[in-house]
Amino acid sequence: MTFFTRLLITWLIDAVAVYCAATFIDGINIKGLSTTLLAALVIGLLNAIVKPIFILFSIPFIALTFGLFLLVINAVLLMIAAYFVPDFRVDSFTDAVLGSIVITIVSWLLGMILQPKN
Numbered sequence: 001m002t003f004f005t006r007l008l009i010t011w012l013i014d015a016v017a018v019y020c021a022a023t024f025i026d027g028i029n030i031k032g033l034s035t036t037l038l039a040a041l042v043i044g045l046l047n048a049i050v051k052p053i054f055i056l057f058s059i060p061f062i063a064l065t066f067g068l069f070l071l072v073i074n075a076v077l078l079m080i081a082a083y084f085v086p087d088f089r090v091d092s093f094t095d096a097v098l099g100s101i102v103i104t105i106v107s108w109l110l111g112m113i114l115q116p117k118n
Contacts, residue, residue, distance in 0.1 A: 006115065009114060009115055010044070010111070010115070011037075011040055011041065011044060012040075013106075013107055013110045013111055013114060013115075014040040014043060014044055014103070014107055015036050015037050015039075015040035016106065016110060017040075017102070017103040017104075017106035017107040017110070018030065018036055018039050018040050018043065018103060019036050020102055020103075020106045021098075021099040021100075021102040021103050021106075022036075022099075024102055025095050025098050025099045025102060026095075027090060027091035027092055027094070027095030027098075027099075028082075028089070028090050028091070028095055028096075028099045029088070029089045029091075030087065030088050030089075031087040031088075032087065035085065035086070035087045035088055038085050038088075039081055039082075039085045039088045042081045042084055042085050043077065043078065043081045043103075046077045046080060046081055047077065050077065050080070051073060051074075051077060054073045054076070054077075055070075055073065058073065071097055071100060071101065072097070074097075074100035074103075074104065075093060075096035075097040075099075075100045076096070077100075078090055078096045078099055078100050078103070079093070079096045082096075
């Protein structure tokens with residue numbers, strides 16, 4: 001499988017995960033398929049570029065909380081994505097934490113099912 005095929009599958013998995021979060025969490029609202037795809041793209045870019053920097057500067061907090069601080073980082077990234085994507089709204093930090101948990105679980109499950117091992 002080529003790099004671009006894996007990238008496309010990952011993007012679509014993330015879009016399904018964002019849609020599930022918007023479906024299950026009342027405080028996360030998204031309007032339409034194009035907004036869902038754009039939100040997944042922005043979240044993917046934030047995870048690739050900004051998340052490593054956040055993790056680097058928060059290593060002591062991550063160690064002290066046995067990794068639970070990563071939920072805070074994911075929630076902040078979800079709120080940043082909601083800021084940049086029109087028609088994508090996260091009402092509160094609690095909704096962002098719950099949404100990041102849903103996105104993580106759905107992405108992991110679908111990734112296990114749909115992406116073959118090399």
